[in-house]
Amino acid sequence: MENLSAENSLRLIAETIERSRKSIAKNSGKPLILWGCLDTITAIIIWALWSCTGSPQWNLLWFAMTVIGGIGTYFMVRNNEKVPETEVSRILGRIWLWFGIFSIGMILLVLIVAVVCTAFDIPAHIHINSGPIIMVLLGLCGTISGVVMKMKAVIASSVISTAICLIYISVIPEDSPAQVLVFAILGIFILIIPGILLQKKSR
Amino acid sequence: MNDMNFIPLDPLLHSELRLAVMSILLDVPEADFVYLKAQTGATSGNLSVQIDKLQQAGYIEVSKGFKGKMPQTLCQITDKGRDAFAAYVNALRSYIK
Numbered sequence: 001m002e003n004l005s006a007e008n009s010l011r012l013i014a015e016t017i018e019r020s021r022k023s024i025a026k027n028s029g030k031p032l033i034l035w036g037c038l039d040t041i042t043a044i045i046i047w048a049l050w051s052c053t054g055s056p057q058w059n060l061l062w063f064a065m066t067v068i069g070g071i072g073t074y075f076m077v078r079n080n081e082k083v084p085e086t087e088v089s090r091i092l093g094r095i096w097l098w099f100g101i102f103s104i105g106m107i108l109l110v111l112i113v114a115v116v117c118t119a120f121d122i123p124a125h126i127h128i129n130s131g132p133i134i135m136v137l138l139g140l141c142g143t144i145s146g147v148v149m150k151m152k153a154v155i156a157s158s159v160i161s162t163a164i165c166l167i168y169i170s171v172i173p174e175d176s177p178a179q180v181l182v183f184a185i186l187g188i189f190i191l192i193i194p195g196i197l198l199q200k201k202s203r
Numbered sequence: 204m205n206d207m208n209f210i211p212l213d214p215l216l217h218s219e220l221r222l223a224v225m226s227i228l229l230d231v232p233e234a235d236f237v238y239l240k241a242q243t244g245a246t247s248g249n250l251s252v253q254i255d256k257l258q259q260a261g262y263i264e265v266s267k268g269f270k271g272k273m274p275q276t277l278c279q280i281t282d283k284g285r286d287a288f289a290a291y292v293n294a295l296r297s298y299i300k
Binding site: 004005006007009010012013016017019020021023024081082083084085086087090 | 217218219222223226227229230231232233234235237238241242243292295296298299
């Protein structure tokens with residue numbers, strides 16, 4: 001049996017677990033920061049182009065953002081130190097993956113319905129504006145992420161920014177380019193700030 | 204304190220490297236050999252031997268496969284290993300009371 005004292009054994013256990021946890025958490029905030037920056041920059045670009053040209057078709061840039069984000073995430077994960085997946089990282093990954101799938105799927109569905117209704121002259125009785133729905137989903141996913149990470153600041157940031165954005169989009173016209181700015185605000189408060197907090201926590 | 208109050212320590216866990224491996228595996232669903240090597244700072248040969256001992260005791264499960272084209276050895280703590288680790292920590296506490 002090795003000459004390990006009881007105190008040294010307990011210290012070794014605590015230090016090993018702490019070191020492993022820090023190593024796993026080291027890069028966990030980076031994807032949130034990447035997607036937050038992309039979301040904020042894309043929202044500002046769309047707002048600027050939509051305002052200048054009056055064409056809401058610039059919203060198609062969201063699809064380009066998804067592709068850029070997907071490629072960026074792939075290279076980020078590939079270049080990072082390989083670490084095991086924890087329950088928390090697994091749940092967070094699934095939450096944001098399904099947010100992405102649901103949002104893109106919903107936008108595509110709304111677009112297809114609009115195209116079909118226009119092509120076959122079918123009257124659309126309900127106009128679905130996907131923006132506010134995605135905004136609430138983003139707020140919900142941010143809040144759940146905060147709960148999973150046990151970070152009250154993230155929960156507060158998500159809930160408060162979503163509430164403020166809901167009030168904001170309620171008081172400006174639905175077809176105004178300014179609507180898209182809520183995604184810049186949410187990108188900062190739901191993705192970038194929590195990502196930075198997560199990075200700081202892991203140091 | 205009387206010697207009779209001391210709980211015997213599990214000799215399999217009372218080793219620096221094996222204890223470090225078990226501590227890491229306790230906290231994650233599974234970890235690969237490369238990660239364990241980086242975290243413990245052990246040599247590949249020594250780590251292989253210690254992992255083998257833990258596996259033979261039924262404290263961990265080892266599965267070998269491939270990730271892409273690279274071979275990968277994944278280690279996972281078993282319920283028996285978890286119980287043994289808890290008993291070991293309880294035993295340690297009896298020494299420092």
